[in-house]
Amino acid sequence: MKNEAQYSSECSFSRRDCLQQSGMGFATLGLTHLLSDSLIGNSGLPMRSNGLKESHFPPRAKRVIHFFLNGGPSHIDTFDPKPLLMKYADKPLPQTLTTESKTGSAFPSPFKFKKYGQSGIEVSELFAKTAAHVDDIAVIRSMYAQVPNHEPSLMLMNCGNSVLPRPSMGAWVLYGLGSENNNLPGFITMCPSGYPLKGPENWQSSFLPGAFQGTYVDPQHREIERLIENIRSPHATSEVQRRQLDLLQTLNHGHQEGRIDERLDARIQSFELAFRMQMEAAEAFDISLESQKTLDMYGEGVHGRQTLIARRLVERGVRYVQLWHGPDHPWDSHTEIEKNHRHLAGELDQPIAALLTDLKQRGMLDDTLVIWAGEFGRTPTVELTVDGKAQAGRDHNHYGFSVWMAGGGVRGGTVYGSTDEFGFKALENPTSVHDLHATILHLMGLDHERLVFRYAGRDFRLTDVHGRVINDILI
Numbered sequence: 207m208k209n210e211a212q213y214s215s216e217c218s219f220s221r222r223d224c225l226q227q228s229g230m231g232f233a234t235l236g237l238t239h240l241l242s243d244s245l246i247g248n249s250g251l252p253m254r255s256n257g258l259k260e261s262h263f264p265p266r267a268k269r270v271i272h273f274f275l276n277g278g279p280s281h282i283d284t285f286d287p288k289p290l291l292m293k294y295a296d297k298p299l300p301q302t303l304t305t306e307s308k309t310g311s312a313f314p315s316p317f318k319f320k321k322y323g324q325s326g327i328e329v330s331e332l333f334a335k336t337a338a339h340v341d342d343i344a345v346i347r348s349m350y351a352q353v354p355n356h357e358p359s360l361m362l363m364n365c366g367n368s369v370l371p372r373p374s375m376g377a378w379v380l381y382g383l384g385s386e387n388n389n390l391p392g393f394i395t396m397c398p399s400g401y402p403l404k405g406p407e408n409w410q411s412s413f414l415p416g417a418f419q420g421t422y423v424d425p426q427h428r429e430i431e432r433l434i435e436n437i438r439s440p441h442a443t444s445e446v447q448r449r450q451l452d453l454l455q456t457l458n459h460g461h462q463e464g465r466i467d468e469r470l471d472a473r474i475q476s477f478e479l480a481f482r483m484q485m486e487a488a489e490a491f492d493i494s495l496e497s498q499k500t501l502d503m504y505g506e507g508v509h510g511r512q513t514l515i516a517r518r519l520v521e522r523g524v525r526y527v528q529l530w531h532g533p534d535h536p537w538d539s540h541t542e543i544e545k546n547h548r549h550l551a552g553e554l555d556q557p558i559a560a561l562l563t564d565l566k567q568r569g570m571l572d573d574t575l576v577i578w579a580g581e582f583g584r585t586p587t588v589e590l591t592v593d594g595k596a597q598a599g600r601d602h603n604h605y606g607f608s609v610w611m612a613g614g615g616v617r618g619g620t621v622y623g624s625t626d627e628f629g630f631k632a633l634e635n636p637t638s639v640h641d642l643h644a645t646i647l648h649l650m651g652l653d654h655e656r657l658v659f660r661y662a663g664r665d666f667r668l669t670d671v672h673g674r675v676i677n678d679i680l681i
Contacts, residue, residue, distance in 0.1 A: 266615025
């Protein structure tokens with residue numbers, strides 16, 4: 207006969223297996239987040255009575271909605287007008303920089319710019335609806351990155367390092383502050399129709415505890431059962447699941463007898479939270495509960511839906527929501543930039559404007575930070591084919607590009623820095639990605655130099671050994 211140890215080894219059935227096979231598979235979506243209560247003190251920040259951590263200083267923003275325009279939108283065609291390019295149209299520029307592909311003559315923007323708001327900031331017709339909110343927006347026109355390649359620049363913008371795997375900004379924010387709603391993941395990333403290339407690397411927790419990594423959701427589906435896999439059990443009612451969980455808890459408490467292990471108690475409690483999360487997540491993602499006026503404001507497209515979902519999530523205490531635009535670098539307009547950028551902006555302009563309007567109406571814009579960014583910009587010169595023909599598109603440009611932020615302590619109606627007269631390189635107040643990250647953390651009440659995690663014998667932070675807060679764009 208087999209001895210007891212052999213039988214136990216061959217017939218092991220973990221609590222995670224029990225949860226997955228008892229009709230509550232969705233519990234695993236946020237399980238690591240729910241375990242974070244036992245990990246939340248790692249940042250060294252003091253705890254409040256409700257389990258959240260104190261910030262380093264009073265925050266201006268409590269939550270973040272981050273639009274990520276995958277592929278590199280052209281700053282010259284969106285938020286950084288360069289009228290001098292018309293003078294050099296179809297002619298070589300006096301000075302150019304080396305980029306990834308060969309480029310030729312000056313390529314003026316095919317889009318019209320005009321001044322908006324009391325601040326009179328010029329914005330392209332591509333984002334005319336967003337531009338109506340320009341007095342709430344701070345445009346940084348002097349960003350620069352390190353390399354002109356997508357994957358390293360994506361990692362730099364999202365994780366602060368272009369070479370090595372590092373925790374994403376959302377993971378750092380969640381690690382530093384915790385989530386206000388333990389029934390939902392604190393960091394959610396959405397991208398319609400699948401991951402962007404190497405997507406999970408951009409919302410990873412890396413050496414931070416897994417509780418702080420982003421939870422991916424594909425918002426292309428309308429039905430809640432398809433939008434969130436395993437949100438409802440096809441085999442058991444809520445009442446049956448309740449009985450299953452009661453049995454599981456009885457087994458857990460029996461296992462706990464005679465053991466002193468706070469982590470085990472935290473995990474037992476997390477199963478209750480995971481059960482409750484099924485109901486709260488279903489309600490949070492169900493935009494049919496919104497008024498028709500609100501639905502019309504955001505629009506019918508998938509990006510309107512995911513933006514509205516983002517508002518519903520932050521409204522319920524989710525700390526960081528990232529909205530990706532496209533899985534395969536859609537903004538990477540090496541050819542036909544007029545056609546491609548017009549189409550892409552058409553998918554985002556209305557949802558972004560609706561979000562800013564909605565947050566303001568609900569009194570949430572003051573403490574919600576909205577970010578608009580890609581990984582780099584585009585060249586002011588036209589890209590050429592291998593045989594030297596112009597393609598009516600632009601190459602990657604990491605020397606200078608634009609991002610903007612709104613709400614959450616940002617000084618609206620502000621333009622910070624500039625590129626040169628053609629838009630090739632950051633000239634006035636060059637701003638690194640680390641500077642941007644330091645500023646975002648500052649708005650969340652976190653000192654980027656003090657938010658550290660000790661790993662492999664050294665203290666790590668999002669900004670590494672770099673970064674300065676851009677005080678000129680802060681209220």
